[in-house]
Amino acid sequence: MIHDHEYALLGGINRAKVGRYLSVAAAAISALVMLCVLALWDVAKALGLPPNIPPAVLSLIGAGSIFTVLYWFLDRHAWKWAPVGGWLKAPDLSGEWDCQGTTLAPDGSVAFKWSGTVKIVQSWDKIRVRLTTSTSGSNSLAAALVCDEADGFRLLYNYRNDPRVGKPELQTHRGFAELVFSPDRSTAEGEYFNGHGRFTFGTMKLVKGVA
Template sequence: MQEHEYALLGGVNRAEVGRYLGAIAAGVSAVIVFVLLTVVDLAQQFGIPTNLPPAVLSLVGAGAVFGALYWIFDRHAWRWPYIGQLLKVPDLAGDWQCDGQTLKPDGSDSYGWEGKVTIIQSWDKLRVRLKTSQSGSNSITAALIHDEADGYRLLYNYRNDPRIGEAELKSHLGFAQLVFSKDLRSAEGEYFNGHGRFTFGTMRLARI
């Protein structure tokens, strides 16, 4: 499974971030070109033979600079504390210990289970991977919500596939909702399954 795009609700719009990066890229490109041309001009004044191929200028054009800036932003810069707070996007990437509780239709406990959740996240893509002793699941779509009252809320639906030999389990689709603490060290939520396995319950996550 590959990472997929995810929606951002309550944070800074991605299109707005792209406009800011575009403006910065244009400015940076202009400065670099100006410096290169100035160096060439000074070299010629001192009689130093110089040749600045057009290909060099194209490498520092606004488009190329934007691509480099976006890669840095997508992989690293959005995680920096002050930038992350400004964008209202939490860094959830990493491994989490998951303690789940499946419930009966009347809401009473049925049975407990344990697993490990791995969240892979960049600025524009996300993947939630849950592994247990019996099965594994991967997120298909997701949305991340900035909730000023409760913290950050992650909504995602997933596909679960049982391990070989688990005859009683069937592949199924499900939905989960997790609310993360403000320090991003724990989360609580709930899930429900359908299209192959009709169960529901609660989940508690603790960052490993």
């Protein structure tokens, strides 16, 4: 089964540093909530009510639990918000992209053209790049996202490509692709190189939001 995988974020905020920030925030929030619970406990005693805090409630407001919630929220949602994403330098590339590819001959001439759909599934710490064409499909195995202030965001990944059933002339192979995204992240251009079963190379152009 294919799963999303971690990716390196080069030029962005170090994930370990973000984890430390979240730990501090979780400890502060846990302490504040605990003070509120204890204050309510004192009020209950003053009113003659039996103060009883279930252990489950105390575990839910512990720093560890709050850290888990904060990390999940950042990983799934908050990193996509412009202020947060700008600080993290982690662009949101998720979505579907129309892909127009050109396979080149060794002399640089056009061997043939092909088209497909690229679907990028991304969170703050995981990603998967899925390319589907009429003859095959590929999934990324590892990736790195580079924050390049001169050229834009650069996505590098290697992948495994498997031919569709009924395409005996094609072979499973592995390859590498590099894509550079425009500043508004609506288009991208790049190159790919195949090996280990199919020795081809060429270029790709992506446009977002075209099924």
